[in-house]
Amino acid sequence: MNPDFLHEIRICPALDPAVRDDFPMTGILSHGRPFAYLNNAATTLKPTCVLNAMDRYYREYGSPIHRGADRIAHKATTAxxxxxxxxxxxxxxxxxxxxxxxxxxxxxxxxxxxxxxELVVGEGDEVVVTPNEHHANYVPWQQLCKRKNAKLILAPLDANGCLTPDALESVMTERTRIVACSHITNVMGAAMDLKALAAVAHRHGAVIVVDGAQGVVHERPEVVSWDIDFYAFSGHKLYGPTGVGVLYGRPELLEKMPPVVMGGEMIDLVDVYDTTFREPPWRFEAGTLPVAEVIGLGAAIDYVLELGYCGMQKKVLGLTERAVRGLLALENVHVYNPENAFSGVVSFNIRGVHPHDASSVYDREGIALRAGHHCSQPTMRWLGVGATLRASFAIYNDESEVDRLIEASKKAGDFLDVLF
Amino acid sequence: MYSSDLYRQIIMDHYQNPRNHRLSEDPDYHTVRLKNPSCGDDITVQVRLCEGRVADCRQNGTGCSICCSSASMMSELLQEKSAEEALELIACFRKMVTGEPCDQDMLEEAQSLAGVSKLPPRVNCATLAWQAAERGILQAEAADGTADVPAGELADGIEEAK
Structure with missing residues (x-):
């Protein structure tokens, strides 16, 4: 991560600590202890404003969108x-x-x-991915390449799990049609310079497809100024509801794309033996969408924009650096990504202890984190481990929770205690 | 009754020195491999029945202490039991780790894992090998024609645990 960028984050005004009170679940207990939720890279807790926005839709104007001529349905459609x-x-x-x-x-x-x-990849063409992708940005491309007899190319990563523009350049050929990578990876927490990567992809006539699930939480994506072709993210990691997400697509590319799921609201004219489809984005939105969740996502976006990315980045960076420092000081801990604190993700293991055994020790202390392969077996292979622990931080976490993580890590070797 | 210290020793001993740990190439063994996709536990269990008894039970795999020690204890417990007894032991173990009443003493060393009932997220770790053995025994019985289940419905292979 660019030191100037980190410096800008450090000098930014701090978030009000009361932000924690915006999230009702920060007040619950687990095993009789205050719940320390450190699994934010999996999903985040929800602020009251998001819950209220969804509740209001269901209680006050829970009507169909694009499917009602009445005043209330119009209100739902407008929202x-x-x-x-x-x-x-x-x-x-x-x-x-x-x-x-x-x-x-x-x-x-x-x-x-x-x-x-399906439209652009043919036999002998190449799709570039990285060995640190989440399965959602790996398996679809792997299977596409199998179907098309195309080549799946794995771009090399640096020691911190970062795909540099030079490394991408080294695998690009005239057959490369697609470059698929993360904005921020979910195990290593490596942040990519998407603008530079997009420039490399475009120079070779390829498009760049970005998995923004982790990245959107920590850096506001600028799809146009970065010249990104596709950017996908989920609502639920950005303090919004589950079951809803967003795909940004460059308009001229969306225009060319056929629909994949067919049904209501995505059609133009349905004749007996043929159908014409609506323009994007509706062409890709068949069936009734999760309206309450979309409205909740809108509230979540308003919420994070109100807080401001700089303050959120400062909070998460501070907590993550504290965690990395504390864990590195323990002899029984191995940290895999000490340089990537910007992403709020710390991947580590307790030496000689299976992460699943360790996870029960944290659970007993009221701490939630992730143990396993984190939906990225390719990353586990790249690291040469079967599984890891992963603590990940959000804006409502505080230093006492980080310190509890460190304390629990000291005791993780006594993992059989949880049985007795 | 044993003390918790003894139970700890038993679990760690099986975890660090797994029993019946070499898989057999003998085609008479019925092999079932099960995985716990969320955490990466991956256990292969082999069962050979002879005249309705478990002539041998082997296991190999990777996973956490609960998963691996459980597989090892099971591979000792099931030896020489009739298929019926073995299935009963498997059912008993499953009850123990989900907190249902059962005759724990019959599980011998495997009763050291009774505390798993306090850890609902870990129940699948403990039962993975037992589930594989159950399938292996049913397959073996089907292949011998001693059960009603057609062998084709219990084909060998890699499967994910429910």
Missing amino acids: FESVRQTLARFLGTPHPEAVVITGGATMGLNLVCLSYG
């Missing part, structure tokens, strides 16, 4: 479409029609693969 406007502003595009509502990052990435990928 839904205004979220699309919010999302477009958030992503830095003047085109709301470039914002497709999806079921989450996984659905968005699969849509790009099954529609755009």
Whole structure:
């Protein structure tokens, strides 16, 4: 991570610690202890404003969108479409029609693969991925390449798990059609310079598909100024609801893409033996979407923009650096990504202890973290381990929770205690 | 009754020195490999039945202490039991780790894992090998024609645990 960028974060005004009170679940107990939720890279807790926005929809105007002529249905449709406007502003595009509502990052990435990928990847073509992708940005491309007899190319990563522009350049050929990578990876927490990577991809005539599930939480994506072709993210990691996400697509690419899922609201004219489809983004939004969740996502975006990314980055960076420092000081701990504190992710293991055994020790202390392969077996292979522990921090966490993580790590060797 | 210290020793001993740990190439063994996709536990169990008894039970795999020690204890417990007894032991173990009443003494060393009932997220770790053995025994019985289940419905292979 660029030191100037980190410096800017450090001098930014701190978030009000009362932000913790915006999240009702920070007040619960687990095993009789205050719940320390350190599994934020899996999903985040939800602020009251998001819960209220969803509740209001169901209680006050829970009508169909685009499917009712009455005043209340119009209110629902307007609320839904205004979220699309919010999302477009958030992503830095003047085109709301470039914002497709999806079921989450996984659905968005699969849509790009099954529609755009099927269209442009042929026999002998190449798709570049990295060995640190989440399965959602790896398996679809791997299977596409199998179907098309195309080549899946793994770009090399640096020691911190970062894909540098030079490393990408080294695997690009005239057959490269797609570069698929993360904004921030979910195990190593490596942050990519997407603008530079997009420039490399475009120089070789390829498009760049970005898994923004982790990245959108820690850096506001600027899809137009970075020149990104596709950017997918989920609502639930960004303090929004589950079951909803966003795919940004460059308008001229979306225009060319056929629909993958067919049904209501995505059609233009259904004749007996043929159908014409609506323009994007509606072409890709068949069936009734999760309206309450979309409205909740809109509230989450408003919430993070109100807090401001700089303050959020400062908070998460501070907590993560504290955790890395504390864990590195323990002889029984191995930290895999000490240089990536910006991402809020610390991947580590207790020496000689299976992460699943260790996870029960943390659980007993009221601490939630992740143990396993984190939906990225390729990353585990790259690290040469079967599984890791992963602590990940969010804006509502505090230093006492980090310190509890460190204390519990000292005791993780006594993992059989939890049985007795 | 044993003390918790003894139970700890038993679990660690099986974890560090797993029993019946070499898989057999003998085609008479019925092999079932099960994985716990969320955490990466991956256990292969082999069962050979002879005249309705477990003539041998082997296991190999990777996973946490609960998963691996459980597999090892089971591989000792099931030796020489009739298929019926073995299935009963498997059912008993499953009850023990989910907190249902059962005759724990019959599980011998495996009763050291009774505390898993306090850790619902770890129940699958403890039962993975037992589930594999159960399938292996049912397959073996089906292949011998001693059970009603057609062999084709219990084909060998890699499967994910429920």
